[in-house]
Amino acid sequence: MPPRPVQGALQEEQVPEALESLFRSVRQAWKEYCQPLKLEDYGLQAAAETSPPKWHLGHTSWFFETFVLVPFARDYQCFNPAFEHLFNSYYNGVGEPFPRPERGLLSRPTLEEVLAWRHQVDDAVQRLLAETNHAHARSIRERVLLGLHHEQQHQELFFTDLKYSLYRNPLFPEYTPAPDDTPVSDRAPPLQWHDFTGGISMLGNDGEDSFVFDNERPRHRVFLEPFSLASRPVTNGEFLAFIEDGGYRRPELWLADGWSTVEQQGWQAPLYWLCRDDDWYQFTLHGLRPLDRHAPACHLSAYEADAYARWAGARLPTEAEWEHVAAQQPVRGQFVDRGHHQPLPATEPGLTQLFGTVWEWTSSAYAPYPGFRPAGGTLGEYNGKFMCNQLVLRGGSCVSDRRHIRASYRNFFYPPDRWQFSGVRLARDPA
Amino acid sequence: MPPRPVQGALQEEQVPEALESLFRSVRQAWKEYCQPLKLEDYGLQAAAETSPPKWHLGHTSWFFETFVLVPFARDYQCFNPAFEHLFNSYYNGVGEPFPRPERGLLSRPTLEEVLAWRHQVDDAVQRLLAETNHAHARSIRERVLLGLHHEQQHQELFFTDLKYSLYRNPLFPEYTPAPDDTPVSDRAPPLQWHDFTGGISMLGNDGEDSFVFDNERPRHRVFLEPFSLASRPVTNGEFLAFIEDGGYRRPELWLADGWSTVEQQGWQAPLYWLCRDDDWYQFTLHGLRPLDRHAPACHLSAYEADAYARWAGARLPTEAEWEHVAAQQPVRGQFVDRGHHQPLPATEPGLTQLFGTVWEWTSSAYAPYPGFRPAGGTLGEYNGKFMCNQLVLRGGSCVSDRRHIRASYRNFFYPPDRWQFSGVRLARDPA
């Protein structure tokens, strides 16, 4: 999901102390995330849709400088006026962005300069937040909160982009060794079906309690037919059965555009899967490792998720079905703070892993909710501009920040995209 | 819409006499449609997604030969076994199709041979329909009816593909002269808003009375918020105001993928519009003609339709909203039998032109209705395979067969497609 923030209303996180604490915590998380990198890694960009770590570090400072400091901080001096162009992602209202596929060519500014910039921005924002009687205090807090959610999105992209970059190196470098507490996978609980009766249901979130993006609004009614939802995501072992049954060679299992992609890209397995001497391996942020058959399948495109579902006699859930179920569950699961940057197997029966572990593709096109209204100004300039050609994913992943995810959260990617931690939970109609 | 037929249930048109009459009528309509062509025109293919007239003539015979005659007609001899490959469109179950972009390279079979093939197929199908006590009489009638709806789709594509091919010739050849009874356009009635209260509504059609495609099934409930719908499609004159207001140069009006397309394709106006010495012209099947400002705007992509709507402070309707309104209206309007292959202006106030004239883009992604079940066998092999990346259009156009269109009919194209007779009717939320 190309992060696209929107102005939110005042919520719990906007209480000054909470916000300052969140600011420090989110901004400093980079330090831990970047610690294992070599300086040479900071410039890697292996695909047009990914960005180098250094660019993420710069862009998230650019956001605060552009939308908070320049408009509201008296006498603020931009660190380097040229950075406005270099670190803009897509806000046409802020001028022409630097071409996305060339971010890896920016050896300058150096990491040292980018970190100095971060330091200046952090200081200035904290000083500004301390001005509690600032005439625009509320706007400032709203924008800072938005900036932090924007930053959490980039922190997730940091991991997914980095994984893809390291994968392109035949040495398969690891980001970190696998944590010592990696559970010894026994077996995933059997897949069970949970039935729901449908009817009128509420979809969306007006953000009365906590921050929401504008694409979650307004909360509104939808009508659901009865449906069943699987207790957990599809596992690697289950997906392997699809492969071994000729899944990637049978056009009748695929959407037409999916089959074209399979043929053009030569897909034979999910991204990061490698078969060597008849054994399957997965490239992970902890290096190349044997495929864990009990862990959720991951790095699937929507085409692969859909083909698997058809093969299995099921279908993808709609986002309304997913949220109907998830809204009744606590936000609990494997997030980035678990320190294991690869999906771990489910350990308990029942409806599980809705949150964290892997994003779950839905069959719903990313579209405005009825009554959706874009916010004003540059920050809201693009609220709806990605609402075409993409599908919604739900639930967060093992590299998401736990504080960033909720039942109403809508992530979105193009159907062929595979570099996110995206998996599949099956749904089906009642027999 | 790449025509994709599906097995229907028995309906009114399947009464033997009605079906035989429809068969003769639909199959012979080609004669009138092709009459103005030169032999050299039959091979034209100007884009991968269009097909030459001769190919449409062959493919629609192929359909009856493959799905009706070969399985059901005793001792039927295929006209030429090689044609199975050449005139297959995308049914993988029938073998590998000939590459779509190369259809224009098939100078052989000649038109004479293709017409001889049609003749053989027509005779054989009619003989088969006359066997009323055939063990598979019902299946035969179902498949013939399906084949005729398939053929009507190709007859519409004949016009849209031909128009594109002729347009690529700098001589701007006309298909036919404009009919003498072309109305002198006075002015379109003013655009009015019709309000609807929403609530639970029924969407889809189970085909109890007449033929439907499987993508219209099952009829099901949806919840609609209150909405308003425009009384008529946007006119050329209204769209021109968008252009003159810089519509094609303002990224904030466009979906992100739309803006990329505008930039990459250098779009400055709808397809077929030409500006010469400050006057606007439109290429039509009746040659290059001054732009009629009162006629509905046509040959818009969904991106242009959406950008116009945003500029106008409105939005595209969803397909549920559109059908909710259209289901209450008679199927009346400008269809191909009007003989004017270019949209004519609305002539009366009130909710008008819902059917015929121009297809109307909706904001709804083409997706399965809840409970959708694909039919079995090759005919149903691809029922759902196009349900990704496309948007639904509704209502038919000035080159559709009137007998082919109904309120529940779902056409679908990719958002950037412009070569269909596609326009836009605005919707909006209540103030």
Next chain:
Amino acid sequence: MPPRPVQGALQEEQVPEALESLFRSVRQAWKEYCQPLKLEDYGLQAAAETSPPKWHLGHTSWFFETFVLVPFARDYQCFNPAFEHLFNSYYNGVGEPFPRPERGLLSRPTLEEVLAWRHQVDDAVQRLLAETNHAHARSIRERVLLGLHHEQQHQELFFTDLKYSLYRNPLFPEYTPAPDDTPVSDRAPPLQWHDFTGGISMLGNDGEDSFVFDNERPRHRVFLEPFSLASRPVTNGEFLAFIEDGGYRRPELWLADGWSTVEQQGWQAPLYWLCRDDDWYQFTLHGLRPLDRHAPACHLSAYEADAYARWAGARLPTEAEWEHVAAQQPVRGQFVDRGHHQPLPATEPGLTQLFGTVWEWTSSAYAPYPGFRPAGGTLGEYNGKFMCNQLVLRGGSCVSDRRHIRASYRNFFYPPDRWQFSGVRLARDPA
């Protein structure tokens, strides 16, 4: 070779009676060449670098209208002013040419119109030639002669382009059946080496006796080291041995750019070769036929010619070596008048098949001779403009007009081009 005529000096063919006779003969040859075509074939264009038959017919009329009739014929009325744009090939001085890859989209003008145009041009040119006391009689004769050589080039391209178009049709239509007098191939005479001592040699032709293109001028001295030349071109059987020895899988045999092409295009044999059930076939203008192992190998790119030579311990000749030898030989061989549009085996020992049968790739880049001077005006506008990135071929082919070929004639194509009747004669350095 994209035909590119140049103004020549007065020669034997310019004697009025000879010229009038040649004009009638060359212009009417089309009638015989086109006789086997179906009307549907006239519009075929299977690649950007080939042209449809109808376009060749139009373009060769355009040449006389543009460069002879408009400047010199009193009161001449152009057949259709729009044709100047449609049938211009690349003369920027005559206005922007119509895009080359879209020539197949011109269903109009119809063949009937193009033939009427030819008729008008033929009449007008013949009337003009009859004005022997015209103030510009000599210029007219020079340009008409040039136009006829230009037309002979297009007549060869008619065959090579048509062959490629028919080949893209899976029905493999034949242009004509193989002539009854096709020799029963016995075996090609063994390849022998003819040695030449080199030294100062003359290269080029100043056109004192007959028409020459400007790229053959001026006649000049070159220094040749001793060399040997093969008695005949490489045969299909010899080339097959290269294939069976892994020729298309061994990068060390190929030029670097050649190997890239092999990999990107997936080449495994020359163009038009097909292997079915372990037997080799060749597509020819007389349909698909078993590979004749004794006939010269044909439709080779320069890369394949060069790789074969390296595999055989030899090399390609330079154009100076080739001409040094050929200048001593009569222009005799299999040309288009033989009526067999496929290379026939050599039948006699000794230095043979230098002229006709197959064009022979040389290792010489197509470049200006020392002292080369472009002619003035539009006709000479592009004299040297193709002198980059192409290699010289020599000797003519089985679809060349005998009257068009001479020892000094320089044809040229890009190294990867394969759709001409291009083969290879080996050369080598003395042991």
Next chain:
Amino acid sequence: MPPRPVQGALQEEQVPEALESLFRSVRQAWKEYCQPLKLEDYGLQAAAETSPPKWHLGHTSWFFETFVLVPFARDYQCFNPAFEHLFNSYYNGVGEPFPRPERGLLSRPTLEEVLAWRHQVDDAVQRLLAETNHAHARSIRERVLLGLHHEQQHQELFFTDLKYSLYRNPLFPEYTPAPDDTPVSDRAPPLQWHDFTGGISMLGNDGEDSFVFDNERPRHRVFLEPFSLASRPVTNGEFLAFIEDGGYRRPELWLADGWSTVEQQGWQAPLYWLCRDDDWYQFTLHGLRPLDRHAPACHLSAYEADAYARWAGARLPTEAEWEHVAAQQPVRGQFVDRGHHQPLPATEPGLTQLFGTVWEWTSSAYAPYPGFRPAGGTLGEYNGKFMCNQLVLRGGSCVSDRRHIRASYRNFFYPPDRWQFSGVRLARDPA
């Protein structure tokens, strides 16, 4: 020029002390060249045909390890076996090379590891050279000498590749500030023509005195017609007059392939030229600087060099003409040791700047000399494989190593290539 070394015979540089000294000097030159870089710069690769600095450092070690140490050094342990694949450039005999366009994705090995590898290789080679009674001492010395010339080629590419990478950064970083001793350009001496009578001339170099590449062999006779050569390369000011005369908008001045390139690439000036507010600037390794009108024009493609020559009523020299003249001159000029990495103006009249400053495009296709024989083994595997589609450049540039250049030296690039320090010296035929 993609460096492609060949086995040479024993020459002066192979005297043990000379060779050891040369080895130390060439290998250590990197230290000076890399000193101004930031660590982030070492991974930059802005185009498929360029390589990152770190890759050049690794590849040149790979060369010695693969071709000298592994075959000849007892008990030598490769630094890391995976590097054989990663740092191979194109030697298919040594296994499949890592994809060239992805060299910038190798953040690992880190610079530190690559330098450790260099250290190990340097030590081992020097120990091996010291074994003067080694059974293969002569072969070792030959290969080491070859490796050093190979390394000098990569040192030049280091500068040209780096310049291109820095240019793609909108900050226009400088490699180093311009040296203090940059001459204040007064004016270039007027262009004069030097006449040569031609006749039989010797071309090539058999390497009796010093190292030569195999493409310079054998020395052989050619016949030259009389010609004139310009006293110095074309200057920026002269090239600007071509631009101002519409040079980039007039197709008649260009080779056909050149004009296609101008249109497709949108060329309006040489690479690195920028026009801002009507003033011209050049990006240089010393940052963005005002265009020096008296310095030689540089970063021209052969197309631009040729178009300029045609506009000026002249032509490019052949490589035989160039070498005929240069063989009589001392190898003197602006090389990399001058420390100014941008062409400086000529300062004296007479035939000048033949060596150094800018490479000079010739009209000669890069082709084998008569009697050329490729060396055996992997080192010679590709001797002739680049001899197609490229043109020869002569004389070296301001970033060449002075010890690497001689009159017979043949550099070669594709006609559209512009990122080398390539300029143009005019030639012409006698009036």
